[in-house]
Amino acid sequence: xxxxxxxxxxxxxxxxxxxxxxxxxxxxxxxxxxxxxxxxxxxxxxxxxxxxxxxxxxxxxxxxxxxxxxxxxxxxxxxxxxxxxxxxxxxxxxxxxxxxxxxxxxxxxxxxxxxxxxxxxxxxxxxxxxxxxxxxxxxxxxxxxxxxxxxxxxxxxxxxxxxxxxxxxxxxxxxxxxxxxxxxxxxxxxxxxxxxxxxxxxxxxxxxxxxxxxxxxxxxxxxxxxxxxxxxxxxxxxxxxxxxxxxxxxxxxxxxxxxxxxxxxxxxxxxxxxxxxxxxxxxxxxxxxxxxxxxxxxxxxxxxxxxxxxxxxxxxxxxxxxxxxxxxxxxxxxxxxxxxxxxxxxxxxxxxxxxxxxxxxxxxxxxxxxxxxxxxxxxxxxxxxxxxxxxxxxxxxxxxxxxxxxxxxxxxxxxxxxxxxxxxxxxxxxxxxxxxxx
Numbered sequence: 018x019x020x021x022x023x024x025x026x027x028x029x030x031x032x033x034x035x036x037x038x039x040x041x042x043x044x045x046x047x048x049x050x051x052x053x054x055x056x057x058x059x060x061x062x063x064x065x066x067x068x069x070x071x072x073x074x075x076x077x078x079x080x081x082x083x084x085x086x087x088x089x090x091x092x093x094x095x096x097x098x099x100x101x102x103x104x105x106x107x108x109x110x111x112x113x114x115x116x117x118x119x120x121x122x123x124x125x126x127x128x129x130x131x132x133x134x135x136x137x138x139x140x141x142x143x144x145x146x147x148x149x150x151x152x153x154x155x156x157x158x159x160x161x162x163x164x165x166x167x168x169x170x171x172x173x174x175x176x177x178x179x180x181x182x183x184x185x186x187x188x189x190x191x192x193x194x195x196x197x198x199x200x201x202x203x204x205x206x207x208x209x210x211x212x213x214x215x216x217x218x219x220x221x222x223x224x225x226x227x228x229x230x231x232x233x234x235x236x237x238x239x240x241x242x243x244x245x246x247x248x249x250x251x252x253x254x255x256x257x258x259x260x261x262x263x264x265x266x267x268x269x270x271x272x273x274x275x276x277x278x279x280x281x282x283x284x285x286x287x288x289x290x291x292x293x294x295x296x297x298x299x300x301x302x303x304x305x306x307x308x309x310x311x312x313x314x315x316x317x318x319x320x321x322x323x324x325x326x327x328x329x330x331x332x333x334x335x336x337x338x339x340x341x342x343x344x345x346x347x348x349x350x351x352x353x354x355x356x357x358x359x360x361x362x363x364x365x366x367x368x369x370x371x372x373x374x375x376x377x378x379x380x381x382x383x384x385x386x387x388x389x390x391x392x393x394x395x396x397x398x399x400x401x402x403x404x405x406x407x408x409x410x411x412x413x414x415x416x417x418x419x420x421x422x423x424x425x426x427x428x429x430x431x432x433x434x435x436x437x438x439x440x441x442x443x444x445x446x447x448x449x450x451x452x453x454x455x
Contacts, residue, residue: 029107035138035335037109040120043095043128052124055091088122095128110137113337135335142395143327149320150455156316163304171300172279175287180274188235189271191221195233196270202263215269226252233266241267253363317449324392325385334387342383343376396448404443412439 029039043051056075065073065081079087096117104111112135121129182194189195195218201211220230232244243265252258277283284296351361365372396402413435 032133033333035136035332036133037136038131038133039103040129040131041096041099041103043099045125045127048091048095048128049124051091051095051128052087055087055094059087059090088124092119092122092128092130096130100132104134109134111135112137112335113341135337137338138334139331140391140395141329141331142324142392142399143329145323145327146455148323149452152316152319152323153453153455156312159312161305161308161312163301163308167304168297168300171304172297175300176276176279176283177274179286180276182272183275185271185273186238187271188237189220189233189268191234192274193220194218194272194274195220195268196272197233198267198269200265202265203257203260205263208257208262219274229264232264233268236266236268238268238271241265251367253359253367255366316453320449320452321389321392324396325388328388328392330391334384338387339380339383342387343379346379346383346386347372347375393445393448396452397444400448400451402444402447402451404440404447408443409436409439412443 029037032038053075056073056078059082060068060073060078061070063078063081064070065077068077073081075087100115100117115132115134117130117132119128119130121127185193197216197218198214199212199216201208218224218230218233220233223230226246226248228246232242232246236242243263245261245263247261248254248257248259250259277286279293281292284290284293287296290296290299347361350364354361354364361372365375368375370378413432416435416439417430
């Protein structure tokens with residue numbers, strides 16, 4: 018295909034893996050303007066004796082910085098201006114930064130460069146309504162029951178969370194809350210993070226390595242104990258994994274957790290509940306909502322599997338798009354494991370892999386996620402799903418409420434990006450609601 022738009026000539030060639038190649042030729046008359054502008058720009062940025070900033074003739078600037086600097090600066094601006102403009106004119110859905118190869122960069126002649134860009138393949142969605150409808154009917158026929166046992170378990174959790182700590186002078190036992198000082202050494206040398214004072218621990222929580230808490234059972238306030246333990250072979254710190262370490266622990270306080278009796282008085286103490294039965298009904302409603310949420314998530318997950326299987330692409334997914342999705346997945350994982358106090362490197366080390374291994378393993382999953390997004394996008398376009406600015410802003414304000422200072426949050430957050438993100442989330446939600454009615 019050949020395009021002739023003013024002084025810019027273009028030939029487009031389709032390449033494998035959702036890439037296109039085209040040649041841009043900017044005629045000398047236009048190219049000269051960019052060269053003159055580049056010269057002025059450079060002369061403003063450097064000091065040239067005898068001339069005010071931006072006023073030195075092109076020849077003088079060339080003598081000062083060299084011809085190549087002017088040519089490269091001008092080419093950068095010419096490409097920056099012409100490339101996006103032509104991509105828009107040709108209705109190309111490009112992704113990421115293009116590869117640009119300048120093939121003619123001189124004065125008195127046209128500027129010529131070749132662009133290789135990744136583009137989104139065309140998306141078709143095969144018939145999916147019957148399968149989605151069948152799925153909806155199956156979920157509608159499912160019966161959800163809430164057992165009394167589940168309500169009682171939740172009541173126990175609430176009661177335990179409101180337990181009072183009472184200091185006792187007896188031996189420590191499971192479920193006691195204790196305060197300890199401890200040291201951990203390997204070969205007599207204190208390990209990193211192996212010294213703690215006034216550390217709170219609930220016996221039975223198993224937050225330490227296996228066997229540690231067992232040594233503390235039966236100890237009393239003021240007692241000191243020295244013992245040895247082996248770190249698990251799969252421990253996240255490789256220098257400690259499988260190794261023998263020496264522990265020194267002093268118990269400073271033993272406290273019993275006094276759990277309140279579950280009765281009408283307990284229910285009243287929690288808030289606006291007149292008796293225990295009302296509290297149970299409230300818990301039942303909470304469990305019901307949680308079950309409904311999980312059912313909806315399960316249904317939507319199965320729905321997406323149907324849609325993914327119906328996606329047909331005119332070409333492979335662009336490598337750059339898959340690469341970006343894999344990195345997004347890695348970032349999500351990193352955020353999760355950081356909350357556990359681990360680094361990404363430690364985590365993949367525990368798996369016996371590298372980050373590169375993980376990236377390769379996740380390519381199929383990344384491709385599925387992209388296809389899922391493309392399927393929803395196709396439905397949104399076909400059904401002309403639109404969200405009003407008022408709805409988007411209302412949802413944005415709910416997000417901003419999580420910040421202590423809403424005004425400060427607005428200053429720090431890219432509001433345009435948040436607007437677009439919120440718009441996308443709300444459109445997806447509307448698409449799911451529509452699918453759930455089939």
